[in-house]
Amino acid sequence: xxxxxxxxxxxxxxxxxxxxxxxxxxxxxxxxxxxxxxxxxxxxxxxxxxxxxxxxxxxxxxxxxxxxxxxxxxxxxxxxxxxxxxxxxxxxxxxxxxxxxxxxxxxxxxxxxxxxxxxxxxxxxxxxxxxxxxxxxxxxxxxxxxxxxxxxxxxxxxxxxxxxxxxxxxxxxxxxxxxxxxxxxxxxxxxxxxxxxxxxxxxxxxxxxxxxxxxxxxxxxxxxxxxxxxxxxxxxxxxxxxxxxxxxxxxxxxxxxxxxxxxxxxxxxxxxxxxxxxxxxxxxxxxxxxxxxxxxxxxxxxxxxxxxxxxxxxxxxxxxxxxxxxxxxxxxxxxxxxxxxxxxxxxxxxxxxxxxxxxxxxxxxxxxxxxxxxxxxxxxxxxxxxxxxxxxxxxxxxxxxxxxxxxxxxxxxxxxxxxxxxxxxxxxxxxxxxxxxxxxxxxxxxxxxxxxxxxxxxxxxxxxxxxxxxxxxxxxxxxxxxxxxxxxxxxxxxxxxxxxxxxxxxxxxxxxxxxxxxxxxxxxxxxxxxxxxxxxxxxxxxxxxxxxxxxxxxxxxxxxxxxxxxxxxxxxxxxxxxxxxxxxxxxxxxxxxxxxxxxxxxxxxxx
Amino acid sequence: xxxxxxxxxxxxxxxxxxxxxxxxxxxxxxxxxxxxxxxxxxxxxxxxxxxxxxxxxxxxxxxxxxxxxxxxxxxxxxxxxxxxxxxxxxxxxxxxxxxxxxxxxxxxxxxxxxxxxxxxxxxxxxxxxxxxxxxxxxxxxxxxxxxxxxxxxxxxxxxxxxxxxxxxxxxxxxxxxxxxxxxxxxxxxxxxxxxxxxxxxxxxxxxxxxxxxxxxxxxxxxxxxxxxxxxxxxxxxxxxxxxxxxxxxxxxxxxxxxxxxxxxxxxxxxxxxxxxxxx
Numbered sequence: 001x002x003x004x005x006x007x008x009x010x011x012x013x014x015x016x017x018x019x020x021x022x023x024x025x026x027x028x029x030x031x032x033x034x035x036x037x038x039x040x041x042x043x044x045x046x047x048x049x050x051x052x053x054x055x056x057x058x059x060x061x062x063x064x065x066x067x068x069x070x071x072x073x074x075x076x077x078x079x080x081x082x083x084x085x086x087x088x089x090x091x092x093x094x095x096x097x098x099x100x101x102x103x104x105x106x107x108x109x110x111x112x113x114x115x116x117x118x119x120x121x122x123x124x125x126x127x128x129x130x131x132x133x134x135x136x137x138x139x140x141x142x143x144x145x146x147x148x149x150x151x152x153x154x155x156x157x158x159x160x161x162x163x164x165x166x167x168x169x170x171x172x173x174x175x176x177x178x179x180x181x182x183x184x185x186x187x188x189x190x191x192x193x194x195x196x197x198x199x200x201x202x203x204x205x206x207x208x209x210x211x212x213x214x215x216x217x218x219x220x221x222x223x224x225x226x227x228x229x230x231x232x233x234x235x236x237x238x239x240x241x242x243x244x245x246x247x248x249x250x251x252x253x254x255x256x257x258x259x260x261x262x263x264x265x266x267x268x269x270x271x272x273x274x275x276x277x278x279x280x281x282x283x284x285x286x287x288x289x290x291x292x293x294x295x296x297x298x299x300x301x302x303x304x305x306x307x308x309x310x311x312x313x314x315x316x317x318x319x320x321x322x323x324x325x326x327x328x329x330x331x332x333x334x335x336x337x338x339x340x341x342x343x344x345x346x347x348x349x350x351x352x353x354x355x356x357x358x359x360x361x362x363x364x365x366x367x368x369x370x371x372x373x374x375x376x377x378x379x380x381x382x383x384x385x386x387x388x389x390x391x392x393x394x395x396x397x398x399x400x401x402x403x404x405x406x407x408x409x410x411x412x413x414x415x416x417x418x419x420x421x422x423x424x425x426x427x428x429x430x431x432x433x434x435x436x437x438x439x440x441x442x443x444x445x446x447x448x449x450x451x452x453x454x455x456x457x458x459x460x461x462x463x464x465x466x467x468x469x470x471x472x473x474x475x476x477x478x479x480x481x482x483x484x485x486x487x488x489x490x491x492x493x494x495x496x497x498x499x500x501x502x503x504x505x506x507x508x509x510x511x512x513x514x515x516x517x518x519x520x521x522x523x524x525x526x527x528x529x530x531x532x533x534x535x536x537x538x539x540x541x542x543x544x545x546x547x548x549x550x551x552x553x554x555x556x557x558x559x560x561x562x563x564x565x566x567x568x569x570x571x572x573x574x575x576x577x578x579x580x581x582x583x584x585x586x587x588x589x590x591x592x593x594x595x596x597x598x599x600x601x602x603x604x605x606x607x
Numbered sequence: 608x609x610x611x612x613x614x615x616x617x618x619x620x621x622x623x624x625x626x627x628x629x630x631x632x633x634x635x636x637x638x639x640x641x642x643x644x645x646x647x648x649x650x651x652x653x654x655x656x657x658x659x660x661x662x663x664x665x666x667x668x669x670x671x672x673x674x675x676x677x678x679x680x681x682x683x684x685x686x687x688x689x690x691x692x693x694x695x696x697x698x699x700x701x702x703x704x705x706x707x708x709x710x711x712x713x714x715x716x717x718x719x720x721x722x723x724x725x726x727x728x729x730x731x732x733x734x735x736x737x738x739x740x741x742x743x744x745x746x747x748x749x750x751x752x753x754x755x756x757x758x759x760x761x762x763x764x765x766x767x768x769x770x771x772x773x774x775x776x777x778x779x780x781x782x783x784x785x786x787x788x789x790x791x792x793x794x795x796x797x798x799x800x801x802x803x804x805x806x807x808x809x810x811x812x813x814x815x816x817x818x819x820x821x822x823x824x825x826x827x828x829x830x831x832x833x834x835x836x837x838x839x840x841x842x843x844x845x846x847x848x849x850x851x852x853x854x855x856x857x858x859x860x861x862x863x864x865x866x867x868x869x870x871x872x873x874x875x876x877x878x879x880x881x882x883x884x885x886x
Binding site: 047052053054057060061064065078079080081082083086422462463464466467469470541 | 671674678683685686687689690763766767768769770771778779782783785786788789794795
């Protein structure tokens, strides 16, 4: 400070001003920093992937129902329709999704949950834990039910309670599968569903060949030379008939007709098929059971090569690792994984005898392995090489076996491949060297003696369900593939045209990518489950042709009673049951209880 | 009805419509002159028509692979379109009635084909062949730019995303039409709407040639506008696809005029033609 008053005054004022400004600015900047430099919470934004309505109208409607209710609850939601094989690739292989709505491929035994949920499968492609779910208790329960004897039901009950609390996925309903069939040329439709390959073997021609132009005059066995025509929309099988191609198969009906298993499962019984008989060579309560099976004599593949024990041993080894080598990487098949993972080793004991050593499991569960299709070693061992393909992002590599289109399949099934045309048709013909044609059979296989009772099976592709019904009405096809939308059935018209309704184990579900926030949080997943009105979906979307459920087990005898209905807290829908719409206040409360908060615009915010 | 029957029906009905339109719009002396000068005119038109044919062939060759390419690029804009546009098509469909469905289904297939073919004939019958050249170039531009749109984006139409809200009246009442439409295009290719862009292109040219063909103007405008509305009425396209289609039409229209002026193409007359027709 000096003693000249004017400059002093000015400097002081300037200094003072600077000081005040600096102080003010830093205070202001401090506030700005505190307020703005925090990342502002964003609205929760979710993408729901499903197929387009052309492929499955009901799946889209379920997705839209969920989307609308989540939007009411303050989330930003986009429904992303994705063609079926692309969707399966994105969900099951690339794990590139938030939520998907889809149908499970189908279950034969509660053990299917092990491959569906066990954490050790979360890195594998296919229907093996696509959610990347990892829960030690659930893992233990899954392993326990595999080995459990009399207490299996209790273990399963406990397992279901966990699933329904933690919601790695949300089971919505079991649909009934609808299809249109004609009764004037073939009969036996009701005996077993056509999603099951056995269904085709149960059909027989009605009387003489009235109205058929395939009947040759002078044929002794005219009844058996007909052609059965089935109409489909799903054209994937015209491009790919690889039983291991997970994105190309639903229930695997057509490949199931071309490839035989050792045994089929009918209800609780196993029907000996490629295997004539089998016996347990381990004590009845052995932890690691051993089975010895014998193939029928002198069976052959469609190309004339003999079926031997080598093929069976090869198949089990191949399913576990399609590289067929003892070193890394190990590339298991994405299909049949639950079953193939039960086998510890398989050995050739004789020309047609195989000994199978199982992992720790009960006999009940181990027997599932018999239903896996057997592959010809001489064809598939060439496909056991690693390959590199763009479009599949996985840390493990993939093998030729998994991406091969196999458009001229060689199997051992009662039908062999005849011809196909991309996006148009797949045609099979009866394989006359099949054991069903030649052997004398004992029960329960004898009911299929000499099946199929027609010479050709044509799967014809049509562009829409409306066309399928028209063609059935006109008599150009004998049946449609199952899975028609209930609305279509109003157009069914004709004296010999009728609707077939079958139960299906292929439940619709919502799957989460548990690796992605906010789906990592089970409370968030639980909140989402409260936005689903099963009553509305069953009545409005499925026209009553469905069963709304909480548990993914098809056999309701195995479902604990308090899980039978989804209408009790804490599972109930936060709105009027049957209306389809959530109550906005109650919906927001559910998310608040899960620990989330809203902004002034009622948008749900990420934590 | 199989695909062959559907195609045959389309050809038959479109031919009848062409006949009626010809009688209404084109004078008899015009036809006489056209037939006289046919070799010359075909000669002049040949390079432009060939260009269009090549574009169409390339389109047809690429079409089966289109969806796979689009999925690899993976720009699925269906959800985005819906979030911008909202329920416009739903609103439009409140007017759905059987009579209108019959009309718009007729327009979407038969009206559309007629709308595209008639101007080719009409402009061939003009002294000034420039308009035919402009039109064929515009068509080629539509298809070429449209193909890029198809390959780049995956977009499903409203009937595929909103089956709870949007109807598909044509496929419900006339299911065999799906045989034809699915042979021509995939359900992932709604953006931009080629139906709209080609119809709008024809409408723009109809106005351009209003002095030569005054009667064609109202016909083209009514049918063209109906085609554009039908794409949404039938639940096939979004409003955004239609807007993009109109934009595409305008660009193609300008390209047609501009390039026809620049190119002035012609192929040398083959000798046999000159000998035969003595010119």
